[in-house]
Amino acid sequence: MGLPEMIYDRTKADIVNKTAKGYYNISDLNRVETASEYIAALLSGEGYYVTLTTKKDWVITDIPTVAEVQRYVNNVKFCVSQFISVGLELPEDVNGIDIIAANNIEKTLVRISESVQKMKENYRYCGTITCGGDLL
Amino acid sequence: MKQFVDRVPVTPNRYKMTDSVGNESYVVLERADGATEEGTALNREAFMALQGMEASETVFNDDGSITETYSTGTFVTTFAENGDVVETFTATQGQAITGTTVFNSDGSISEVIS
Numbered sequence: 001m002g003l004p005e006m007i008y009d010r011t012k013a014d015i016v017n018k019t020a021k022g023y024y025n026i027s028d029l030n031r032v033e034t035a036s037e038y039i040a041a042l043l044s045g046e047g048y049y050v051t052l053t054t055k056k057d058w059v060i061t062d063i064p065t066v067a068e069v070q071r072y073v074n075n076v077k078f079c080v081s082q083f084i085s086v087g088l089e090l091p092e093d094v095n096g097i098d099i100i101a102a103n104n105i106e107k108t109l110v111r112i113s114e115s116v117q118k119m120k121e122n123y124r125y126c127g128t129i130t131c132g133g134d135l136l
Numbered sequence: 137m138k139q140f141v142d143r144v145p146v147t148p149n150r151y152k153m154t155d156s157v158g159n160e161s162y163v164v165l166e167r168a169d170g171a172t173e174e175g176t177a178l179n180r181e182a183f184m185a186l187q188g189m190e191a192s193e194t195v196f197n198d199d200g201s202i203t204e205t206y207s208t209g210t211f212v213t214t215f216a217e218n219g220d221v222v223e224t225f226t227a228t229q230g231q232a233i234t235g236t237t238v239f240n241s242d243g244s245i246s247e248v249i250s
Binding site: 045046047048084115118119120121122123124125126127128129 | 140142143144145146147148149167174175176177178179180181182183184185
């Protein structure tokens with residue numbers, strides 16, 4: 001399983017024109033929950049241990065509680081706090097979720113994934129460092 | 137406890153070269169040694185594990201031995217009748233290493249790795 005294809009290019013025009021990206025619905029919730037779980041496993045595998053509670057089976061009749069949405073946001077924030085800031089502002093709570101925050105939530109997960117990949121490309125391995133700490 | 141974090145580059149393995157007259161250029165270096173074994177990554181996960189921060193399951197066996205199971209292999213501690221403590225780590229790939237602690241009659245302690 002890899003990172004799902006995330007959506008972080010929502011614009012005001014999407015809301016005005018009532019496009020699919022202009023709405024936040026169960027497909028968004030399930031995608032972000034799935035991505036959060038993936039990133040948690042990715043980070044844990046590299047020593048940045050992240051254990052999350054996720055719900056990946058939202059259905060159209062579900063009504064997320066305030067606590068569930070807070071957990072949803074906190075999951076992403078916890079991934080950041082356990083790893084590094086990727087330079088995007090995340091909402092403090094459920095009231096802070098607007099179009100920018102919705103984009104930032106998903107883009108944060110993408111950037112973490114990209115940063116982990118670059119970090120791994122930069123790893124040094126046993127047998128490649130000579131006496132004196134030469135990293136070449 | 138020492139905190140270890142990994143370097144997170146924007147451009148992995150990119151280096152600046154400056155020649156003897158001061159001309160600068162940038163290169164990306166990669167190993168081209170045809171390695172048949174990549175080796176163990178020297179990263180946060182490894183260094184924190186060296187300090188004991190590694191997930192494991194511990195079982196106290198009926199015969200008195202202790203089995204600790206890690207993602208990388210199994211660590212078994214046995215207590216011999218002569219007082220020796222024998223610790224064996226067997227990696228999931230099959231390599232094994234054993235450390236035997238011997239309490240000598242003169243009061244000294246020997247650690248034997250095999």
